[in-house]
Amino acid sequence: MSTQTPDTDETDPQAERMARKEERAAERDEASSKPDVGDDAITLKVFRYDPEVADKQEPRFDTFHVPREPGITVLDALIYARDTYDSSLTFRHSCRQAVCGSDALFINGSQRLGCQTQVADLNDSDTVRVEPLPHREVVKDLVVDMDHFYDQMDAVEPYFSPTEEPDGEQLQSRENREKIKMSTRCIWCGACMSSCNVAAGDNQYLGPAAINKAYRFYFDEREDDERQEERLQIIEQEHGVWRCQTQFSCTTVCPKDIPLTEHIQELKREAVKSNLKFW
């Protein structure tokens, strides 16, 4: 990440221009707080931070007023605020349908996908407070650094790799496909990891999403016993399944309803079984 900041003390023309642009942006913010958007407008409070922009280096909240359309989602509200008031408002989003996993945010105090969350369904639908995912490094505004999350995913060897290459279509029973079905739904949004106290305290903890990924392959009958053993070893390591304290926070926030805690518990039992075998 770049740490260079426009140096406003010098009379460098570029810096001046930047300063003027920022001023104008501030004026626009001001204008945006005037509620000309209907009496029951939504008050959207959004976390702002930019390491490079003078008045955003100190994190702050900006308030935007957004018209209350039926069915409006938190993502819609953010897009409205950005396109109407402040085009520098920054957040990831793409699919708008809960499948790309880009917009996991901290909305009124819990991890949710912006696109999947209707404002009307929030406990407080008058004031919506949007923050970046907790326990992640903030890059800018609502954007967090996902690299650590991706690293943890990579650590469980997240790919199908039977000891022997299959020859032609492999059969899989409907029961087995059903068994792994929920675990294959993960969209890598990072909500679970952000909600987990254990992960917050132990940077090396694999975390619910990665363990769930291991579950997906461990129980896939198309991989062989040898691979299963190797997979158990990975999740049994010091920062693996045994760290989980079954607080269910991950399961509560997962937008794909994956029973994460159950999956972790089941892998713990598998690990115990396998250790007994070698006694």
Add this chain to the structure above:
Amino acid sequence: MYEHDVIVVGGGGAGLRAAIGAHEAGADVAIVTKLHPVRSHTGAAEGGINAALREGDDWELHAYDTVKGGDYITDAPAAETLAQDAPDNVVQLENWGMPFSREEDGRMSQRPFGGLSFPRTTYAGAETGHHLLHTLYEQVVKRGITVYDEWYVTRVAVSDEDDPNDRECYGCVAWDIQTGEIAGFRGREGTILATGGDGQVFDHTTNAVANTADGIAMAYRAGVPIEDMEFVQFHPTTLPSTGVLISEGTRGEGGILYNSEGERLMFEYGYATNDGELASRDVVSRGELTEINEGRGVDDEYVHLDMRHLGEERIMDRLENILHLAEDFEGVDGLENPMPVKPGHHYEMGGVETNEHGQTCIDGLYAVGEVACVSVHGSNRLGGNALPELLVFGARAGKHAAGEDLGEPEIPVGKTADAEGIEESDVDFPVEPGALAASSAAVSGDSPEEIVETAREAETERIERLLEKEEGVNHAEVRSKIQKSMTANVNVFREESAIEDALETIREAREEYQDVYVADTSRTFNTDLQHTIETRNVIDAAETIAMGALAREEFRGAHWRKEHQERRDDEWLKHTMISWNDGTPELWYRPALLEGENQTYEPKERHY
């Protein structure tokens, strides 16, 4: 400068499959992508992948359905390659662990889809694309392929010969969204565009916000002809408030469409008396809109798709995701009530002209997936044919770029002097299309590295200019103007005056774009800058769609013209080609190839 043998631009299904193909052929390959791969819109595909895998089916039937579905301007060698290579590619995915739905005997499940003579749509629930995307990404991780994620490619680095057919592509220029670094990427053997579709041209679309036609615009400006852009697919079943797709699989499994009178419209009003709901998408979309226009729409806006009679068990087994989508994005419980649906923009049949190896007319530049036009979909894509397309042609382009010999291609590319049957167009546009001032994406230099470097300098200058400009127009206004005009004027039903209106609006948008500025001053994660660059690409794509739509004076596949209600095979068995021509676009035609391996595909009337 970053250097690899092969650079793949885009990490969706097409890009990932191309990268794996190149890697298998021994190349050092890297993916440069504006979204992390698993965020790509391939993940939204629901219904399935067509492949002739089973007894009773064969590739010739699949090829035939594809050519017929495309209303006979699908190029036969492309359709046949697709149909021949699809089964191996699907089994390959299975071997890479993709969790397909299964039959009692443990084999992969297939279901019926519109326009298919055999139920060959191989699926994984109603979330096939999600599983396909993640499976391919897993294999990319397994192979240790380098991924530059959240890097935005702004242009391809192409040499500056006068004739585009003599140009060469040496890589591309990209900008690191997180840090603001602008860098050259040298692709020693090839650069493969896999940037996906152009849904942002319309305002009601099943596509993602990131589908901004970047690859189409970059190739176009570099001199590659853009083909058949007027053929835009409008999907008959999208949720009215968001454009979120309700898969054709819902009708494949037996879902029924009703108008506001409770009539089964496809049969009642004769839109498709044989196949009903499972007629080809263009037919169903027109049927629904006719109902709505004639006052038989629900709330004058949509029709109903009912799947309740399928029963909870079957729905949960095969269409569970549809329940979630209807609930989350329209607030309707599909087990209790019919779902509101209407036609929405879905897929671009046209795109960057390529042959069956993914090559464009510029040496070293390839295109695959939705950005490309091989042309395998002709004037109307069959559901379930885009995913096999990206697998088949992605793999082929990757291998070819890595040096594998795939034989002589049968499909010609480029407007060359010796090309057969090329015709100039005499269509009059109401306003000049193209650049406001002469412009060219070509850059000079004596060596490949120098060309990549000069391209980087040119892009740095463009980006600096956007960032430094102090005031002006916000790109969002310009984009929204294009989207509104295209949705109003170049939609399912098209007429001459409306298309001309759209072209005028696009011209205005181009002028306004001259004055865009980026309010965000930061180099860190500047999405304002990214969206501003994307909007220029949206303008280019919209213009080619409208130009093609005005030129094609007939009704074929997805392209319906009020003044021309017939398919005119005597004159129009040809592709619409548009060359940027350094800023003064040229429209011309190339004959469709209907000569297959064992048969000629004689145009027949298309009945469903």
